Amino acid sequence: MREEIMQGIKTLLSLSSTLQDIPPRELLVGILYLSAEQRKTLRDAPDGFRRVAVETGRPVSQHLLDALMGMALIGTYAPYHETAFEVQRFALQQNWRLVTERLGDSRKHRPAWALFLKDGTAAVSIRGTDVEQSRGGDLFTDFDANAGGLPTCATGAAAHRGVLSAAQVLERELRPTLKVLAQAGYRIVLTGHSLGGAVAAVLLWLLRRSAASRNWFDTSSGRSSGLGALGIATNGARTVQPVIPPVPGAEVNSMDAVPRLSPSALGRLARELRSCAAQSGADLDEDLNHYVERLSSVWAPRVRYIPGRADWEEDDKGDADGNVVWLHRARGHLEAALVPCTAAPLRRLLLDKRMFEDHSARAIHQALRAVQARRDATVELPPWQKFSDAGEKCPCCGSRYEWMNTARSGKMRCHAMTNCRLCGLVVCVGCASSRRSIPEQGLDTGRVCDRCAWRGPPLPELGPLFGALAEARQRKGGMEWKEGGCPLLGIARVGGLVCFSLCVDGPM
DSSP states (O other): OOHHHHHHHHHHHHHOHHHHTSOHHHHHHHHHHHHHHHHHHHHHOTTHHHHHHHHHOEEOOHHHHHHHHHHHIIIIIGGGSSSHHHHHHHHHHTTOEEEEEEOSOOBTTBOOEEEEEETTEEEEEEOOOOTTTTTTHHHHHHHOOSEEEOTTOTTOOEEEHHHHHHHHHHHHHHHHHHHHHHHTTOEEEEEESTHHHHHHHHHHHHHHHOTTTTTTTOGGGTSOOOOOOSSOOTTGGGSEESSSOOOTTOEEOSSOSGGGOOHHHHHHHHHHHHHHHHHOHHHHHHHHHHHHHHHHTTSOOOOOOOTTSOOOOOOOOOSOOSEEEEEEEETTEEEEEEEETTOGGGGOOOOOTTTTGGGSHHHHHHHHHHHHHHHTOOSOOOOOOOGGGSOSBOTTTOSBGGGGOSOOSTTGGGGGEEEOTTTOOEEEGGGGOEEEEEGGGTEEEEEEOHHHHHOOOOOOOHHHHHHHHHHHHHHTTTOOOOTTSOOSEEEEEETTEEEEEEOOSSOO
């Protein structure tokens, strides 16, 4: 089991009494085999998320993608630095200018923020949960999750009380400054990461409906508008129901567990873990026997197969309104779609190594760049072979896929399988240890199988090549000689081709 998954489970256990109620042995077995089942399900439907995105949403416009990428640095990364000097240093690299900030004074219901200017745009970036710099205050804001009524709202809509209280504090604090900027013609953008993204969404709603600010936030005039959040907090997609319109820039990364956290999602995960544990008894017995066998061999290293030797659901529709930018995977690449907050993949937790890593600022920015790179790619992706169609043995080495594993049950085999990004075939992870750049697909680095990694261009027709070499040998044309007349390495240039010949007898 990958360490990243276990760390993610520890975090989920600290948040859910439902998971804590599962007996330890049942929990461990469920985690072990549910992660394998989920991996197989995803690889058996490599275009599954894409189909959901097409059915429930629409592609993200290039304009919105550019805006998200342009705001990523100041929205998700820069505000986490401890000093204003460091924040300014990063901002200036992207032509933003830090005007004012309150980064060193954050506590409960009072998140840190910074104000940046660039090309007629004023951006307020609200920092997400930072336990150390807020001295624990951000945690109290995050956990104050009871519903709070929205002021000036006749429909009885409610918001996360901690987020609402923080937004009300920032509204009073920032209104005078934002009014001056709006009246000067600046476009006002409210952004933030994690908890900060949720606060930005509610703050936008408050400013648009406040009697003191609704006139200078009139979006119909085109003078100012709100962009919203780049990342979503624990309760981000469900911050306000049902009054706030979709926040144009709210984004959920591919495997990010944080915006998917909710009592219903945690309850569903607990049921899936219990069910998987109950159905995996035979697999567990088989894998325990494999561990005992491996232990009796003093943990002998695994080797590949050598030819000639003897073979060895709850109805969880939710109550959120609005859309989010969902970054989802299709055949190993990231794509972006604008989908409803209630889309099924956004309401389920997956046990993946990226489940909390994808919530980081760097991961969000890299994911947006990956989406853009795929849009700029020049070739179609190869079809991916399904895990269920892959048979028993790796097509590269002829060994069983799980030859490296100690646990070799049918379910655990999925952890030993992967798809090559070049040919799409399922191979064992041992035959896919190479990574290379695939610019035509828009990949900076991708896992490829050994056959694709070492495959060269087609050999030219050798007859004409040897004839040209013989002619060049007679002319002694373009040769480089070793002193004494006998080259150790002859180099002949024939047209645009450079040919090498090793240690010939006498001068050519």
